[in-house]
Amino acid sequence: MNLNKFRDDAQLRYAAKHIGESGLQMHGHVLTDHFRNGLLLAHNDQGSNTFTTEGMAYLLNVIFGTTSKVGIPIFYVGIFKNNVTPAVGDTAAAKLGAAGSYGECQDADYDSPITNKPGYTIASTATASCTNTASAASFTVNASITVYGAFLSTSMAKTATDGYLMAAKKFGTARAVIDADVLAVTYVISCTTS
Numbered sequence: 001m002n003l004n005k006f007r008d009d010a011q012l013r014y015a016a017k018h019i020g021e022s023g024l025q026m027h028g029h030v031l032t033d034h035f036r037n038g039l040l041l042a043h044n045d046q047g048s049n050t051f052t053t054e055g056m057a058y059l060l061n062v063i064f065g066t067t068s069k070v071g072i073p074i075f076y077v078g079i080f081k082n083n084v085t086p087a088v089g090d091t092a093a094a095k096l097g098a099a100g101s102y103g104e105c106q107d108a109d110y111d112s113p114i115t116n117k118p119g120y121t122i123a124s125t126a127t128a129s130c131t132n133t134a135s136a137a138s139f140t141v142n143a144s145i146t147v148y149g150a151f152l153s154t155s156m157a158k159t160a161t162d163g164y165l166m167a168a169k170k171f172g173t174a175r176a177v178i179d180a181d182v183l184a185v186t187y188v189i190s191c192t193t194s
Contacts, residue, residue, distance in 0.1 A: 024191060024192075024193055025191070025192050025193070026051050026056065026059075026189065026190070026191055027048055027189070027190045027191075027192060028048060028049040028051060028152075028167045028169070028187055028188070028189050028190075029045075029046075029047065029048055029049070029187070029188040029189075029190070030046040030047065030048075030049055030150055030169040030171070030185065030186070030187055030188075031043070031044065031045055031046060031185075031186040031188070032044045032046055032150075032171065032175060032183060032184065032185055032186070033136070033183070033184040033186075034175050034177065034181065034182075034183055034184075035181065035182040035183075035184070036178070036180075036181050036182075037180075041181075042173075042175070044171065044172065044173045044175075045172075046150075046169055046171045046172050046173070047169070047172050048169070049086070049150075049167045049168060049169030049187075050086045050087065050088060050090075050167060050168055050169065051088075051166065051167045052086075052087075052088055052089070052090050052091070052164075052165050052166065052167065052168070053088050053089060054090070054091045054092070054164050054165055054166075055152075055164055055165060055166030055167055058154070058164040058166070059166075073119035073120055073121050074154060075119070075120035075152045075153065075154060075166060076116070076117040076118065076119055076120060076152070076153055076154070076155065076156050077117055077118050077119075077120050077132075077137035077150060077151070077152060077185050077187065078096065078104050078105070078117045078150065078151050078152075078153060078158070079104075079105045079110075079139055079147050079149070079150050079151075079183065079185065080102035080103050080104050080105060080147070080148055080149050080150070080151065080168075081103040081104075081105055081109065081145050081146060081147055081148060082101065082102055082103030082148060083146075083148050083170075083174070084101060084102055084103075084148070084149075084170065085170045086102075086149065086151070086167075086168035086169065086170060090165055090168060091165055092153055092154075092155060092160070092161055092162065092163050092164055092165040093161050093162070095151075095165055095168075096151070096153060096155070096160065096161050096165060097158075097159050097160060097161035098158075098159050099161075100161060102149070102151065102168070103148075104158060105139070105145070105147070105158070106158050106159070107142075107158065108142065108143060109141065109142060109143050109145055110139045110140055110141050110142050110143075111140055111141075111142040112138075112139070112140035113139075115157065115158065116156045116157055116158065117137075117153075117155075117156060117157070117158055118137040118138065118139070119137075119156075120132055120137065120152055120187060121135040122135075128190055128191045128192060129188060129189065129190040129191075130188070130189050130190075131186065131187065131188040131189070132186055132187055133186050133188070136184040136185060136186045137150075137184065137185045137186075137187075138182055138183070138184045138185075139182065139183045139184075139185070140180065140181075140182050141177040141178065141179060141180065141181045141182070141183065142179060143178075143179060144176075144177070144178045144179065145176075145177060146174050146175065146176050146177070147171070147174065147175045147177055147183060148170055148171060148174045149168060149169050149170040149171050150168070150169055150171070150185045150187075151165060151166075151167065151168035151169070152165075152166040152167045152168075152187060153165050153166060154166065167187075167189075
């Protein structure tokens, strides 16, 4: 195959030279700390999560479009008890709330925080990464359940199916929790061009 016509194409040369600059990617990494009676039972590096198409579209519309950011915190952390694997096409309407297929944990599953999911509160960053490490989303459990994963959404209420499902992760190690256990979820989100 003769590649000379490709080498002589200025647009292709420019694209090849700058391909690393064009590949913006979002990565989410989830960690959990499981406490019982104030003692750390387990620290699990749960791995990378799935950013949904719905979530990525929302981010692009806020950053580059005319969609307004709705408040601080804009994102909330939830946990779920169904053994499901999140997918790119998942939406808040189909997956969250009391009847959603994730089995989002509700008032009967955890009693703190009351009514609403904890906010995803990050420290200001000057890098390509943000985290809620200083303010991990903590859930004080009210029942013996297995927590299979966590997610970020834009809706505060546990029962909400509106808003946007930003990202979700099925834990590599599910957590069997009992009454009064505390499960702390840390999300690290990074942008990269490689």
